[in-house]
Amino acid sequence: xxxxxxxxxxxxxxxxxxxxxxxxxxxxxxxxxxxxxxxxxxxxxxxxxxxxxxxxxxxxxxxxxxxxxxxxxxxxxxxxxxxxxxxxxxxxxxxxxxxxxxxxxxxxxxxxxxxxxxxxxxxxxxxxxxxxxxxxxxxxxxxxxxxxxxxxxxxxxxxxxxxxxxxxxxxxxxxxxxxxxxxxxxxxxxxxxxxxxxxxxxxxxxxxxxxxxxxxxxxxxxxxxxxxxxxxxxxxxxxxxxxxxxxxxxxxxxx
Numbered sequence: 635x636x637x638x639x640x641x642x643x644x645x646x647x648x649x650x651x652x653x654x655x656x657x658x659x660x661x662x663x664x665x666x667x668x669x670x671x672x673x674x675x676x677x678x679x680x681x682x683x684x685x686x687x688x689x690x691x692x693x694x695x696x697x698x699x700x701x702x703x704x705x706x707x708x709x710x711x712x713x714x715x716x717x718x719x720x721x722x723x724x725x726x727x728x729x730x731x732x733x734x735x736x737x738x739x740x741x742x743x744x745x746x747x748x749x750x751x752x753x754x755x756x757x758x759x760x761x762x763x764x765x766x767x768x769x770x771x772x773x774x775x776x777x778x779x780x781x782x783x784x785x786x787x788x789x790x791x792x793x794x795x796x797x798x799x800x801x802x803x804x805x806x807x808x809x810x811x812x813x814x815x816x817x818x819x820x821x822x823x824x825x826x827x828x829x830x831x832x833x834x835x836x837x838x839x840x841x842x843x844x845x846x847x848x849x850x851x852x853x854x855x856x857x858x859x860x861x862x863x864x865x866x867x868x869x870x871x872x873x874x875x876x877x878x879x880x881x882x883x884x885x886x887x888x889x
Contacts, residue, residue: 662723666727666868667871669691669695670734670871670872670874670875671878672691677734678878678883688731688734689735689747689750689751691731692731692732692735692751693751695724695727696728697754697755699724699725699728700755700758702719702721703719703720703721703725704719705719705720706718706719706720707722709722709856709859709860716852716855716856716859718856718860722861725861725864726862726864726865726868729802729805729828729865730828730868730871730872732802732806733805733809733828734875735747736810737809737813738879740810741810744806745806748802748806751802752795755794756795759791766781766784766785790843794839794843796839796842797835800834800835800838801832801834801838804830804831805828805830805831808830808831809823809824820877821870821873825866828865828866828869829862829866832865833861836854836858837854840857
């Protein structure tokens with residue numbers, strides 16, 4: 635009976651969110667909640683598999699970000715509207731995922747996770763280039779659309795890879811340093827490390843990818859605002875992840 639009431643309550647909340655907020659935020663909250671809960675559960679229950687689970691979520695978010703980044707969207711804050719890649723809804727989670735790994739498994743394994751994720755992106759681009767080299771079937775009607783979406787210039791790819799390596803490693807270092815100096819300030823160390831790394835990522839990527847091609851100012855501002863806004867909004871999920879592990883650790887110790 636209690637479970638039935640809980641399910642009804644969840645459906646009511648989702649329904650209210652659909653009426654009040656754009657549907658993208660419902661998907662965003664739902665996916666972030668599922669990933670955070672499943673990650674915390676696996677790390678707590680099966681610590682030896684937790685690292686692999688976190689890296690899996692980390693790489694799927696990274697791969698999805700690279701793909702959906704080809705679509706530019708209107709980002710409406712209510713008082714100001716700007717344009718940014720659709721990946722701004724996904725990319726900031728990379729900072730949270732790195733923080734989740736760093737919190738439990740330390741800086742060394744965090745850098746290993748970054749290397750693994752980077753290799754998967756090299757493979758992703760390799761596979762896309764490999765399949766693009768094949769001749770399309772004569773009846774395949776969407777070849778032009780496919781090529782326009784999945785054909786990126788080498789400059790864009792290199793800019794993405796360089797900015798990723800810099801901002802993720804910086805996030806790992808800053809978070810580890812703050813964890814040592816501010817062990818109780820969970821929200822502070824996650825939010826501040828994300829703010830610094832996401833801002834630097836936006837600067838590096840836009841300059842390397844679009845210098846001399848497009849106006850840099852609007853692109854940089856749009857990316858910094860969007861990424862840091864989403865990054866700040868997802869920080870409570872990291873706090874929940876940390877509190878979940880602390881709560882269940884104390885329960886397990888009392889058993």
